[in-house]
Amino acid sequence: MLTEFGNVLVFLIIGAIFVAGGMIASWILRPHRPYPEKLASYECGEEPVGDAWVKFNIRFYVVALIFLIFDVEVVFLFPWALVYRQLGLFAFLEMAVFLVILLIGFAYVWVKGDLDWDKPKPEIPKIERRPSAMRASVKPQVESVTV
Amino acid sequence: MVEQTLHSLSQFLPETTLTITFCISILAGLILRNKPKVIPVISFAGILLATVFAVRQMGSSQAVFSGMIVVDPFAVFFKLLVGSTAVIIFLFSIYSQEVQSTLKRLVEYSSLLVAMTLGMFLMAGAVNLLMMVLAIELTSLSSYILAGYTKEAPDSSEASLKYIIYGALSTGLMLYGISILFGLTGATDVYAINRSLAATSVNSVALLIAVLLIIAGFGYKISAVPFHFWTPDVYEGAPITITAFLSVASKAAGFAMLIRFFKISFIDFNLLAAHAGGVWGLLQGFEWNKILAILSVLTMTLGNLVAVWQNNLKRLLAYSSIAHAGYMLMGVVVLNDKGLAAVLVYFMVYLFMNLGAFYVVMLVANKVGSEDIDSYKGLGYRSPFISVAMVVFFISLAGLPPTAGFIGKLFLFAALLDARWVWLAVVGALNSVVSLYYYVRVVRNMFLRDPEGSTEPIRFSFPQMAILLLLLVPTLLFGLFYSPIVELANASVLMFGVR
Secondary structure, three states: OOOHHHHHHHHHHHHHHHHHHHHHHHHHHOOOOOOHHHHOOOEOOEOOOOOOOOOOOOHHHHHHHHHHHHHHHHHHHHHHHHHHHHHOHHHHHHHHHHHHHHHHHHHHHHHOOOOOOOOOOOOOOOOOOOHHHHHHHHHHHHHHHHO | OHHHHHHHHHOOHHHHHHHHHHHHHHHHHHHOOOOOOHHHHHHHHHHHHHHHHHHHOOOOOEEEOOOOEEEOHHHHHHHHHHHHHHHHHHHHHHOOHHHHOOHHHHHHHHHHHHHHHHHHHHHHHEOEHHHHHHHHHHHHHHHHHHHOOOOOOHHHHHHHHHHHHHHHHHHHHHHHHHHHHHHHHOOOEHHHHHHHHHHOOOOHHHHHHHHHHHHHHHHHHOOOOOOOOHHHHHHHHOOHHHHHHHHHHHHHHHHHHHHHHHHHHHEEHHHHHHOOOOEOEEHHHOOHHHHHHHHHHHHHHHHHHHHOOOOEHHHHHHHHHHHHHHHHHHHHHOOEHHHHHHHHHHHHHHHHHHHHHHHHHHHHHHHHOOOEHHHHOOHHHHOHHHHHHHHHHHHHHHOOOOOHHHHHHHHHHHHHHHOOOHHHHHHHHHHHHHHHHHHHHHHHHHHOOOOOOOOOOOOOOHHHHHHHHHHHHHHHHHHHOOHHHHHHHHHHOOOOOOO
16 A cells, blocks of 8 residues: 555656656657747747846846735635634734734835836936027027028 | 633743834834934843843743743743843944944844844744744844845845855755655654654664754754855854854854754653663664764864964954854763753853954954954054953963853863763864964964054943953853853753653
8 A cells, every 4th residue: 555655656657657648749749840930939929029038127026025925914814714703802813913013014115115116217308498598599590591 | 722822922922022122123113214223222122121031931841832832941041142142232233333334224233133033032942843944044034134234345245145045055955854854753843753753663864864954954053064154254244243143142043953953853761761860862773963973073173274274353253153163062962961051051151252252353343444363463552451351252262261161161071071972072172272273373463463554552432341341251250150150051951841
């Protein structure tokens, strides 16, 4: 009889055979006609633009980390909601403490500006509006053009 | 279940205090954005209060939070050690230029110190392997950030990055070892592991591999060779206050966990009951203490031999702290309560002498702007009091009488010879001789060399001297009047569930 870990091992072996078997069978059976479009990496039907190994903005990681924390919070809330009726006020207070600690972290992140996305600032040329002065400078040029 | 949790909470006061202090520090930092100097005061008060609560736990012995954490004399001892180190580090920070020149980040500095202290408090009491990993991670994550606190300095960022990479690797190895041990025994609780090992025999090769992997995690925390590679770079790059904290408190918490894990997991309770004097028998004939003996020899020899070549005092003290981890491992190898008490005595002594040495380095670096051994030339004439204090700390670190360091070494070697580990004692003694050389090299620069450049006397303010005296007096006093620390150590070897 297999032990519990033995079952896992058998599952892993069968899984590996299943994947490898499919790959090998299709490699033997399929026709080989490669062309550039076929060899390009699949990006949900879009044409790939450049290399995938580019430098990502570090803010993605910050947001991902913050998301992870609140994701875990929600995971903790589900079992809590299940036993809430049996424990009553005590459970409520415990979860309140947990949430308050997380909220402090959230406030910290917010105040420190880690939730603000750094927008790229395109340089918009400044227009200095000085009508009379402009007219004075433009007029001789216009005259020189017409002449 | 509610009553049980409430009872556990009442035994969890020091940790709760630290958690609340951490939250208040962060909130206060957000609200009082224009007065960052208030925050360290709040954190300092919180740590002081937590240490007082830890003192009040003395003598109690029970498991709380369904056997995740224990409150016993052994844990309380290490909590006191870590708490008092944190208090002293806050005093250091008042005069640290590196810390005071970055006022804007003072909130993060002091609140992360509180978080790190909390992690170490948990490390001292954790009896479940998962709780141990969590506590290590809490400590490590805070220390990664603090090591890179002066992020304008490139070596500080380098220190932080190296620390995080080594830390992640060693935690990974440790978790892998824990998973193997769980597979062998079906438990993560050290008491349950002990029961399982006592009842059934397991594959000894698998057990050896699991324990070696777990040692990698502990060895990283106490910076034992061959897991020490991060130590010199991190100690050199981090602000001196953090270096001092890591070298004492982090090491102490690591030792607390290592000792508790090995003692409880592999001790033979039947043999313990049969023999008087707290001699431990080992389950399954698994002699893990031989692994630690090899580790100890490697650690102290490499630490001392490499320290000889260092010219930066912070690096020198880093290697010296590696060597001291080696000495302290000797006390764990002998497998009895006498050896354990010797380790605890050594830690109390090490706290004062090592923090003292780092404090002098910090004061001198503030004035001279360098941690090079050459910049200490003629310091004995420029600032006699500081230099004499440094000599006392170094003599104590080398283990010469009449300082406290001598008492620490004396008890260690006595325990070793008692348990017939003569060869290890000889190696330890030879290492002490080597260590004398590099400590005296600094002393020679201070007193037997003429000052280079400026010969102006260097003056320090009265509070700075008072902090120095706070460390200097115990270093001298415990060398002559050591019965209180020995009694405290003997009372603190008691662990929950043993005997």
